[in-house]
Every structure is written in structure tokens, then in C-alpha cells.
Amino acid sequence: MILNDASTIWLFDYDLTLYFESERAVLNSLDRRISLYVQKILGCDFEKAQEIRKEYLRDYGTTLAGLRAKFGVSPDDFFDFIHEPEFLIYPEPAPQKREFLMRLKGPRYIFTNGRSDWSRTGCKRMGIYDCFRRIVGLEDLNWEGKPQISAYEKMESVLIEDGVTEKIFPEKIILLDDSLKNLKPAAERGWRTIWVNSSLEPKPNFVHEKVENLIKLGIRNEEC
Incomplete structure (x- = not known):
């Protein structure tokens, strides 16, 4: 205790x-936006972008850290894109x-x-x-x-x-x-x-x- x-x-x-885990749809909505941003930067298909998102998360701690290391992306450009409220789910x-x-x-x-x-x-x-x-x-x-x-x-x-x-x-x-x-x-x-x-x-x-x-x-x- x-x-x-x-x-x-x-x-x-x-x-x-x-x-909580029971509200994973919240995180899933954000992860989808992250994958779409990866797709935009790399010009790959969505399935490949999802793989790369997970790879960067594993290897760099965050997807953003991987994108910064490899492509020099702007953090605010990244977050402005993934935080578009109309595409996201929020907790109750x-x-x-x-x-x-x-x-x-x-x-x-x-x-x-x-x-x-x-x-x-x-x-x-x-x-x-x-x-x-x-x-x-x-x-x-x-x-x-x-x-x-x-x-x-x-x-x-x-x-x-x-x-x-x-x-x-x-x-x-x-x-x-x-x-x-x-x-x-x-x-x-x-x-x-x-x-x-x-x-x-x-x-x-x-x-x-x-x-x-x-x-x-x-x-x-x-x-x-």
C-alpha cells in the first residue's frame, strides 16, 4: 500500500x-493521426506508415523522436496535425x-x-x-x-x-x-x-x- x-x-x-485500457479507442484515434502524419512525410501507404510508427516508438521512445532524427520534422507541425480535434476521441x-x-x-x-x-x-x-x-x-x-x-x-x-x-x-x-x-x-x-x-x-x-x-x-x- x-x-x-x-x-x-x-x-x-x-x-x-x-x-484506462477500456478507453483505448482514445489512443487509437491519436495513433491513426500519427500514422497519417508518417504517411505524409514518407509518402508510403498507410499500412507501411503504421509499421514505421511502431518501429520509431520502439527504437526512439516516441514516433516524433524518430521523425526528428531521420527527417528533422518540426514538433509543432507534427502535433498540430495529429491533434486536429475533429478526428480524435476523448475520454468520458x-x-x-x-x-x-x-x-x-x-x-x-x-x-x-x-x-x-x-x-x-x-x-x-x-x-x-x-x-x-x-x-x-x-x-x-x-x-x-x-x-x-x-x-x-x-x-x-x-x-x-x-x-x-x-x-x-x-x-x-x-x-x-x-x-x-x-x-x-x-x-x-x-x-x-x-x-x-x-x-x-x-x-x-x-x-x-x-x-x-x-x-x-x-x-x-x-x-x-
Whole structure:
């Protein structure tokens, strides 16, 4: 059970973490736009573009990172294309998520590999946007997201700049993420890690806890 006190710093990934596997259609709608952008840049067919999107995600951490490395694409051009709202699906209102988040005593952040407008719009649709102190999006990470070490270093610097803490105590930082490759560098920094995943796959040693979705997380309150 995770300790819940005012000194705990909660970092949430957005996709498949703040909304659940049951709403995968949300992410699928975004992935389709990403594949279409890859198709536009490479001039290939859609099926090939989907393969390349997944290849870049695997090899570079994000599709954008692969496109930047190979073709020098502009991050804002990429996100302006994939975030066209009329082509996207957003999560449903989620009062239960709001109730859970508001029970968490420490500061809450979104730490995402997407540009912040995607998670901001989704959180507003769910009714949880004001539960977070700030969204730290890819634009705040110099376009180098998780699992790049620089992303975690930048997140720590944000916490200090925001006055959340004067010094980083890694054991006080909790990252919830659906991606093991994003959790491993966090664990290596001493952060606590929670894998949000509904499969039966056992958690690796660097994961402190695995939950089906965030509202299944057990927390223990303690006065600070």
C-alpha cells in the first residue's frame, strides 16, 4: 500500500494511465493521426506508415523522436496535425477518478510524452483538469520525452522551480505509467514506480506496485 502524505509528489502519465485500457479507442484515434502524419512525410501507404510508427516508438521512445532524427520534422507541425480535434476521441466524464485524485494529499502533476494540449483537453473532458498543479508536456522537456534521462532530470528541476521541494528526495516521487520502459529509468533514479496495466503479466523487480487502473491503487493516509 502506498503512503499518502503531503510530502509525496504524484506524477501521472496521461495516455492509458489517467484514462484506462477500456478507453483505448482514445489512443487509437491519436495513433491513426500519427500514422497519417508518417504517411505524409514518407509518402508510403498507410499500412507501411503504421509499421514505421511502431518501429520509431520502439527504437526512439516516441514516433516524433524518430521523425526528428531521420527527417528533422518540426514538433509543432507534427502535433498540430495529429491533434486536429475533429478526428480524435476523448475520454468520458470521470467523477470517480476526480474523487480518487482529490484524496491524494501531495502535489499532483501530469508528466507526458505528448504536447500538453492533448492531455489538457482530455482532462477537461473527464473533469479532472483542476486536480493537477501543472501539465509537464513534451514541449517543456525540450521535445525529449521518457525514457530519455533528460526528461526525468527536467521533471525534477520543474519540481524545484515550482517550489514543491527545495531538494529532490527521490523516494518521495511516485510515477504512475502504463509503459515499463518509462518506469525503469524512474526506478533507477530512486523514484517509486507504479505500473498501470490490466494484463496478467507479472511486474518486474523495478516496479513497486502494479494496478489495473489508478483508482484500484491502495493508499494509506498519514499526517505529515
